[in-house]
Every structure is written in C-alpha cells, then in structure tokens.
Amino acid sequence: MNLIEKIENITDKCISCGFCESVCPTLGANEYNSVFGARGRVILADFALKHPGNNMELGDSFYSCLDCYACVNVCPAGVNAGVVSELMKEYIVSGASGNKNPIAELIKDSIIKYENPLGLKKEAAEWAYGIEFNKSDTVIITGHMYQMMPYTRAINKVRKYIDEAVVRGIASAIKNHIPLIKLSRHFYDAGLREKMNRDLKNIVSMLKSSGVEFDYLGSDEPYPGMFLYDLGYMEEFKAYALKVYNLLKERGIKKIITVDPHTHDLLMNVYPEYIPEFGIEVVYYTDLLNLKFKKFNGNITIQEPCHMVLHNNNFRAVDILNSIADVRMADRNGKLNMCCGGPDELLFPESAKKISVQRYAELKEKSDNVITICPLCYNNLAYDNKVEDFSEFVIDMISK
Ligand code: SF4
Ligand code: SF4
Known part of the structure; x- marks a missing residue:
C-alpha cells in the first residue's frame, strides 16, 4: 500500500459524526477552527488527496496534532x-502538497547533523558527570528529553514576544547556517535545568537501590530521532534509526531502560517496525523499581502520559503511586486521558499553553498535589504551577 492509499484507507471509514471533536485538545485551543480538530484533520486530508495540486496550506493543521490518540478511543x-x-x-514533507x-x-x-534537535548532544550528558x-x-537511554526542557522553556519565553512569521524567518535563516543552532546552549532556564538533572539522578539512584545494574553511554548517547518520526521525515528517520541501532549493536546492548514515555514508545514499537532485526528489550524504569515506600499523608492526582495509556503501552507507575x-484521578483518565499539550510546545507554544491551562485546572480540581510521569508533561504543566515529577515525589517516600 502506498502512502496515499494508507491515508485513504483510514479517511474513507469516517462517517463525520464529530465524536472525536469532543476529546481533541487542539480544537478548543484554536478557537474551534475545525481544521485544528480531529474530524477536520480527517476531512482536510481526504479533500487534499482528492484535489492534488490545489496548493492548499495544510501544514499547521497536521503539525499541530499532538499524536495523543484520544480521538480513536471515541x-x-x-x-x-x-x-x-x-x-x-x-x-507534506515529500513535497506533494503544502509548505514545509x-x-x-x-x-x-x-x-x-548534531544528533540532537537543538545541537545539544554534549550538554545532554552533563547531568551524569561524576556518577x-x-x-x-x-x-539507560534518556532520549535527551529531561535535558532539552530547560532550553525549550527559555526559547519559548522569548518567542512569545515575536511574531510567528518572524520566528519562521529566523528558523529558515538558521537552517542555512546550521552551526548557529548550537547557540541555543546559551538559552536555558537554570532552575529547571538543575531540577531536571536532579530528576535523572534520582531515577539512577532508585534503579541502583532496586539492584538494577546498567551503563550509560554519556555524550555518545544518541538522540533516538523522535522528532524526525513525529514531523513526518520518514526516509530520514529510517536512516537515522538504523545508525542508532548500529551503535547499540556495536556496544553489545541487549536491554534498554527508558525514562520518558515518548522515547519508550519509539524504541519499543516504532524501531522494530523499521528495523526488523532490532531485537533489543525495552523496559520503562518504573517497572524495574523494587523498593519499599512509606504512606503519603494526603491525596494526589496524576497526569498519565498519552504515550503510555492511549498508545497501549503498560507501566507500573500508577500502581506504585496507588x-x-x-x-x-481527573475525570478524563485512562482511555479518556487528556494530553497536557506538551508535544505542541516547540511548533505551537500558544496552543500548548492553552491546553496545559485547561488540563491543569482539571487536575487541580482533584488534588493540590499533581504528579507527572513524563518530562514533557512536567514542563508544560509546571510553567506557572506546582507539579512534581514521579521521580521526585517517590524518592522522598522510600522507607529507609
Ligand atoms: S474520525 Fe471523528 S468524525 Fe470521523 S467517524 Fe471517527 S469520531 Fe466520527
Ligand atoms: S491525536 Fe489528539 S490532537 Fe491529534 S487529532 Fe486525535 S485527539 Fe486531536
């Protein structure tokens, strides 16, 4: 089946009932403009394929989708x-329609070029100095996720004052002088960087206390290529994923411990699809914890990661918290979970912010103690609010 047939195979099934719009977080965040909702995306895709060469501006509708998969469940x-x-x-990336x-x-x-979306591969290993x-x-494969959040937060703080057309112009200019992307190393939220590095250290410490033995590749750790996949660069992703796999194979890696749901989903489900010989076991760190915990004197609420609960990956984190x-739990949980908006943070920060405000209010209604199990959820929900990462909440609850 070619790409167009694959899309039509899905869009042909749509009966245009609109149920999906009731759960799609990006619709409300974009003033109910239907092309930013689930049904609108399906209709727009169908229309674009039936009218090729129409030179429609398609990109923002599809790029703003969070890939949360809330829609399929309803x-x-x-x-x-x-x-x-x-x-x-x-x-779009193939050049068939719309602007990249x-x-x-x-x-x-x-x-x-640099094996990191912001050219920060070396910086991504700094948290582990001395361990x-x-x-x-x-x-352990961090996926560079905890490490990149302080940089995206700082960039977005400046970006909100700049017109979107200017931001895109700057991006085009940097693309033509790619070493300039490395300047992003100077823009980070220092407090958040310290906190994210501490979270990673806490994860390592809990795994060690659970008797797990593991290595870390340091500044050789490759970014797994999630954005290539998420942004539709499939040819580039295939080549990149193969490069990552060859490095892991050369190092004799048999098992990967992941610490964020996006990297976990990618390595566990997408890599084997593109590299049939992949064969490396992938396990989420919370599934390896073997610790005794004290009781927390109070209640908590949890932002479940879409890439776990809606993408059908299981983990023990919620059981541990229970x-x-x-x-x-928030009213929308499990198979009705609402995304935090985080995946839109780099390309559509305003939309990400609106979604996070709505989601945080839903969580706060249940408890003042909001726990996340994904660095992207943490970063997006904790802009102006008190939120704790699973690792920082749980490490304080270990019985000595
Ligand atoms: S994609 Fe949305 S509009 Fe289409 S059938 Fe499914 S729920 Fe209904
Ligand atoms: S995956 Fe999420 S953001 Fe995308 S259309 Fe479905 S509900 Fe909306």
Missing part, C-alpha cells in the same frame, strides 16, 4: 486522526 468507526496527521506530515514548516526543517537538519555506572549490556497515596 470513534465509532475506529478512525485514528492522529495517524492521519502522522501520514499527512509525511505527505521551517521550524520542523531546522529541527530535522540539526538532528541529522559511576556498571559495565553492562543494559543501558500503593503510596490516596490517588484522585
């Missing part, structure tokens, strides 16, 4: 507008 026809968006980004997004293009070039790891065929505290 669709009576089993349509996944998230997958339609993923495939349509691939269609200059920020996406810049990120793509930076990953290919002793075991020589092991099990390795054993520690009185958990009061």
Whole structure:
C-alpha cells in the first residue's frame, strides 16, 4: 500500500459524526477552527488527496496534532486522526502538497547533523558527570528529553514576544547556517535545568537501590530521532534509526531502560517496525523499581502520559503511586486521558499553553498535589504551577 492509499484507507471509514471533536485538545485551543480538530484533520486530508495540486496550506493543521490518540478511543468507526496527521506530515514533507514548516526543517537538519534537535548532544550528558555506572549490556537511554526542557522553556519565553512569521524567518535563516543552532546552549532556564538533572539522578539512584545494574553511554548517547518520526521525515528517520541501532549493536546492548514515555514508545514499537532485526528489550524504569515506600499523608492526582495509556503501552507507575497515596484521578483518565499539550510546545507554544491551562485546572480540581510521569508533561504543566515529577515525589517516600 502506498502512502496515499494508507491515508485513504483510514479517511474513507469516517462517517463525520464529530465524536472525536469532543476529546481533541487542539480544537478548543484554536478557537474551534475545525481544521485544528480531529474530524477536520480527517476531512482536510481526504479533500487534499482528492484535489492534488490545489496548493492548499495544510501544514499547521497536521503539525499541530499532538499524536495523543484520544480521538480513536471515541470513534465509532475506529478512525485514528492522529495517524492521519502522522501520514499527512509525511505527505507534506515529500513535497506533494503544502509548505514545509521551517521550524520542523531546522529541527530535522540539526538532528541529522548534531544528533540532537537543538545541537545539544554534549550538554545532554552533563547531568551524569561524576556518577559511576556498571559495565553492562543494559543501558539507560534518556532520549535527551529531561535535558532539552530547560532550553525549550527559555526559547519559548522569548518567542512569545515575536511574531510567528518572524520566528519562521529566523528558523529558515538558521537552517542555512546550521552551526548557529548550537547557540541555543546559551538559552536555558537554570532552575529547571538543575531540577531536571536532579530528576535523572534520582531515577539512577532508585534503579541502583532496586539492584538494577546498567551503563550509560554519556555524550555518545544518541538522540533516538523522535522528532524526525513525529514531523513526518520518514526516509530520514529510517536512516537515522538504523545508525542508532548500529551503535547499540556495536556496544553489545541487549536491554534498554527508558525514562520518558515518548522515547519508550519509539524504541519499543516504532524501531522494530523499521528495523526488523532490532531485537533489543525495552523496559520503562518504573517497572524495574523494587523498593519499599512509606504512606503519603494526603491525596494526589496524576497526569498519565498519552504515550503510555492511549498508545497501549503498560507501566507500573500508577500502581506504585496507588500503593503510596490516596490517588484522585481527573475525570478524563485512562482511555479518556487528556494530553497536557506538551508535544505542541516547540511548533505551537500558544496552543500548548492553552491546553496545559485547561488540563491543569482539571487536575487541580482533584488534588493540590499533581504528579507527572513524563518530562514533557512536567514542563508544560509546571510553567506557572506546582507539579512534581514521579521521580521526585517517590524518592522522598522510600522507607529507609
Ligand atoms: S469520531 Fe471517527 S467517524 Fe466520527 S468524525 Fe471523528 S474520525 Fe470521523
Ligand atoms: S491525536 Fe489528539 S490532537 Fe491529534 S487529532 Fe486525535 S485527539 Fe486531536
């Protein structure tokens, strides 16, 4: 099946009932402009494929999709507008229709050249200076996620004062002088950087206390290529993922411990699809914890990561939290979970912010103690609010 057939195979099933619009976070965040909602994306994709060469501006509709997959869980026809968006980004990137997004293009070039979306591969290893790891065929892969959040936050603080057309112009200019992307190392939120580095250290400490032996590749750790995949650069992703796999194979890696849901989903489900011989076991760090916890004197609420609960990946993190505290879930949880808006943070920060405000209010209604299990959720929900990462909440609850 070619790309167009794959898209039509999904869009043809849509009966236009609109149920998906009731759960799509990006619709309300964009003044109910229907092309920023799940049904609108399906209709727009169908129209664009039936009218090729129409030179429509398609990009923002599909690039702003969070890939949360909330829509498929309420669709009576089993349509996944998230997958339609993923495939349509691939269609746009192929040059078939619409304009490529200059920020996406810049990120793509930076990953290919520097193995990090912001050219920060070396900086991504700094959190681990001074930590002793075991020589092991099990390795922790951070995916550079905790480490990149302080930089995206600082960039967005400046970006909100600049017109979007100017931002895209700057991205195009940097793309033509790609070493300039490395200047981003000077723009970070120092407090957040310290906190994110501490979270990673806490994760390492809890794994060690649980008797897990593992290594870390330091500044050789590759960014796994998530943005190439998420932004539709499939040819580039295939080549990049193979490069990452070859490095892991050369190092004799048999098992990967992931610490964020996006990297986990990518390595566990997407890599084997593109590299059939992948064969490396992937496990989420919370599934390896073997610790005794005290009881928390109070209640908490949890922002579940979409890439776990809506993408059908299981993990023990929520069970662990249930054993520690009185958990009061938001009304939208599990298969009805609402995304924090984080995946829109780099390309559509305003939309990400509006979604996070709405989601935080839903969580806060249940408890003052909001716990996240994903660095992207933390970063997006904690802009102006008190939120704790799973690792920082749980480390204080370990029985000595
Ligand atoms: S819920 Fe499914 S069938 Fe209904 S409009 Fe959305 S994608 Fe189409
Ligand atoms: S995946 Fe999420 S953001 Fe994308 S269309 Fe579905 S509900 Fe909306």
